Amino acid sequence: MFAAALSGFVMGGTLIIAVGAQNSFLIEQSLKRQWTGLFVLLFIVSDAISISLGAMGFGLLLQEYPLLVSVTKWAGVIFLLWFAFNKLKASMADDALVLEMSKKQTSFKRAFLIAMAVTWLNPHFYLDTLLLMGNLASQWQLDKWWFVCGAIWASIVWFVGLSTLTAKFAHLMQRPSFWRWFNRLNAAVLGAVSIQLASL
Template identity: 40%
Template sequence: MQAAFIQGMGIGGSLIIAVGAQNAFVLKQGIKRSYTLPIALLCSMIDALMITAGVAGLGHIIESFPTIKHVASFGGAAFLLWYGTNALKASFVAKGIEMEQADSADTFKKAVLTTLGISLLNPHLYLDTVVLLGSISTQFDDLHRPWFGAGAVLASFIWFFGLSFGARLLAPIFTRPAAWRYLDRFIWLTMWSIAAAIIWPYVAG
């Protein structure tokens, strides 16, 4: 049981830590100290749900119906392009973290909806948690497989809460407009790069 749990933490953590759309969003909200707890909790809960579904065998169903993957890919790419464009536009507006914190448009509803979009419309979420982790979990028997999933879920909670609340340590740097401008452009590049990676197989093929 212990070995399966540790493997779940290691593999799950290695997949989550990679720079992606979700992590970039959580980082920015954490720096702004904007709804850090609900965003971290929501991201962790989504991961936990997907990991559990993958370990339970949902990954095999998704692989059997490619249409699900195609719809998620195009929808996710469109959302990432839209979000990245907004980040690029924001990078040309001089601002510091004080102005960001005072932004009345940054409502709880907007934060929750954006978190849901960044997470659920990204096909990598399903490929990494449901398909990949689900496939890896099949090497364990029925007794140890849940422990593998539990390890991956714990890694997700540790990562998102650490990233969300740890990001505030960077807040003093982001009192300077230039630092915020570079972060917005980093987010823009991240979002568009992921969108391009999603669309490329369809264009090249």
């Protein structure tokens, strides 16, 4: 029981940290203090749903419908490249505009759609949580739900910790130079994720 939960926590944490697009989005929302708690909850619930479905064997559907995976993959690639382009474009503005854009409130609808896209349009999300974590959970047989609980706890610890730590130091990050380089780093991460997805 404990071994299954610990294994789920370690494996879940390792995979969650690697989902760069989600983390970049959450860091930006935490710095801007915009609906952070809601998006933390959204990411945790999304992980919980996908990992639980994987433990029930739904990951096998991905292998039976490769066209669905392919469509999702290329939609994700296009979205992430568009998102990366906008971040790179924002990083090239003058200091006053960069600072103004860093404080600009994003509409809730737009932010929510981006949060959903970096999660559910990311094939890595399905492959990691639904397929890989589902297969790992099934190996624990009677203790598989303890494995799932451990993985969900990893999601809670990571997203709550990331948003809380970022918000705590937000006041130190209100300089144009920070946002300029943050946007460039964001663009690089998103671009790298999109290239990685395209190569799957």
